[in-house]
Amino acid sequence: MDALSEILRSARLSAGMFLRGEFTEPWCLSTELSVADCFDHLGPIDHLIIYHYIVEGRMIVEVPGEPAVVMLPGQAIVFTHNDHHTMAGRDPAVAVSALDVVQIPGPGNMMVIEHGGGGAKTRTVCGFLGGLALADDPLFSSLPRYLIYDCATARSGEVVRASLEFAAAEAADNRPGAAAVLAGLSELLLIEAIRSYVESHGDASGGWYDVLRDRSLSRAIAVIHKDPEQQWTVEKLGRTVGSSRSALAEKFNRHLGCAPAEYVMQHRMRLAARKLVRSHATIMDVAVSVGYGSEAAFSRAFKRRFGVSPSVWRKTQGMQQPS
Secondary structure (H helix, E strand, O other): OOHHHHHHHHHOOEEEEEEEEEEEOOOEEEEOOOHHHHHHHHOOOOEEEEEEEEEEOOEEEEOOOOOOEEEOOOEEEEEOOOOOEEEEOOOOOOOEEHHHHOEOOOOOOOEEEEEEOOOOEEEEEEEEEEEOOOOOOOOHHHOOOEEEEEOOOOOOHHHHHHHHHHHHHHHHOOOOOHHHHHHHHHHHHHHHHHHHHHHHOOOOOOOHHHHHHOHHHHHHHHHHHHOOOOOOOHHHHHHHHOOOHHHHHHHHHHHHOOOHHHHHHHHHHHHHHHHHHHOOOOHHHHHHHOOOOOHHHHHHHHHHHHOOOHHHHHHHHHOOOOO
């Protein structure tokens, strides 16, 4: 069982917003989106992840406070926390806002940006993933500002490259269903970018580096995310993953800063917060789906975590859309 895949599956990211970019030298684009800008495509979210995949040409990406990054064909850059950034060609150009030049087509079609001075061409595919209740998620909060994924060096690179470029070709020809194909690929790219990042930092230690490398701890995380309704005790987790109670509890505290029971509760609350907004399930049904047999007990736990009742959360979060 893959802990990383289970974590991302339970995060219930929305992937319904995509963009095809065609830029010609000289060009420079400034990208600064808010979650409100994406509401119509991604629904209620409070966390935005953006990626740019280079199909042809090259571009220079700059993030305030970070060195410039040169991106080449077959490479993707994933902004895990929606940091403001600029993208540019080789030649100097004045930055324009992406929001000022984007072409927004009808439902089901990809957005398009065609911009530049008519010189050498760069083509990209960009995707947007939205999440809810991720602010204190231990994995997402630990990710760096951006990840670089290189199809030429990553273990899964050829599969990811072929899939993304097929979808890009479909989009360029305005073939129906291209956006649906990319929706499935967006989570794949994020998983592989995180996995590649962890593998490339083999000597690093601490936090999620150690969690994903530790067999019993990563399996425990995976089963918690896969079956949150189970009544997980440290003894039951230990039996499930083949670890002693004391050893597993020590690993949770050392690497995640909390006891197994606290991790289970935090995950249940994040999952419930998403279900309340993104489904029509009753509050009792949501409670049962995350392991509570009583609506009152669930509501007390939810209010301790988010400061409001489940019904108020559902109402206020579902209404957070641009006016």
